[in-house]
Amino acid sequence: MRDAITGLIGRYDQLGRYLDREAIDRITAYYAEAELRLKAVELINREAAAIVREASQRLWLGDPELILPGGNAYTTRRLSACLRDMDYFLRYASYALMAADATILNERVLNGLDDTYKSLGVPTGPTVRSIALLADVVCELLSAEGMNDPAALASVVRPPFEHLCRGLAASDVRAR
Numbered sequence: 001m002r003d004a005i006t007g008l009i010g011r012y013d014q015l016g017r018y019l020d021r022e023a024i025d026r027i028t029a030y031y032a033e034a035e036l037r038l039k040a041v042e043l044i045n046r047e048a049a050a051i052v053r054e055a056s057q058r059l060w061l062g063d064p065e066l067i068l069p070g071g072n073a074y075t076t077r078r079l080s081a082c083l084r085d086m087d088y089f090l091r092y093a094s095y096a097l098m099a100a101d102a103t104i105l106n107e108r109v110l111n112g113l114d115d116t117y118k119s120l121g122v123p124t125g126p127t128v129r130s131i132a133l134l135a136d137v138v139c140e141l142l143s144a145e146g147m148n149d150p151a152a153l154a155s156v157v158r159p160p161f162e163h164l165c166r167g168l169a170a171s172d173v174r175a176r
Contacts, residue, residue, distance in 0.1 A: 004030050004100035030100050033156045036147060037098055040157050043141055044094040051141070052086045055133035063126055072123055082130075089131050090138075093160040100156075102163035110167040117168075128165045135161035 002010070008026055012019055019027075044051065060066060066073040066082075073082045092109050096102045117124060138161075139153045147153070 002099065002101060002104065007101055033100070033152070036142075036152055036156050037100065039145070039147055040138060040142060041094050041098050043145065044090060044097075044138060047141060048087060048090055051090060051134060051137045052083055054137045055130055056083060056086060058133045058136075059126060059130050062129065066126055072121070072126065085127070086130050086134060089161075089164055090134050093131075093134070093164060096160035096163070097157060102160045105160060105163050105167065109164065113168070124168050128168050131161050131164045131168070 005027060008023055009019075012023060060073075065071050067079065068074060073079045089109070092105055095108070096105050114124075116122075117127070135158050139157055142148075142153060142157065
């Protein structure tokens with residue numbers, strides 16, 4: 001798994017170039033955001049179960065049909081799978097957040113997921129909403145802990161979640 005720094009250096013190495021001003025600026029920005037990244041990942045590690053629980057409650061409130069008979073999260077087994085997947089997305093988003101490279105989610109999560117979801121009849125729409133809700137909860141908890149710069153939260157914390165949402169929305173999986 002690569003991070004923003006190794007990816008950047010790797011590109012310059014392939015080109016046989018020294019790091020230029022643009023590269024130095026990107027590395028400087030990465031380190032300037034390090035405290036927020038660390039705080040976010042520490043929060044996710046510490047509060048993962050509560051984050052998933054809160055995001056899932058918001059999802060059920062917005063889409064109660066998901067947990068009603070016939071809904072995709074109806075039955076204990078399906079509900080557990082939904083919560084497991086939310087935890088999975090949260091964990092991988094934390095890796096991408098720390099690495100400052102959302103593209104690692106392509107290989108680790110998104111590639112092949114649409115085929116799996118299609119074969120199981122898992123609708124993408126609620127999954128995308130659940131991931132967006134995970135981002136909301138993480139940002140709200142960070143704000144409550146004093147990290148309340150909306151621009152920083154939007155530019156540093158949200159991108160991995162948004163990348164997951166875009167990737168799943170692009171696969172356009174629908175319920176059977």
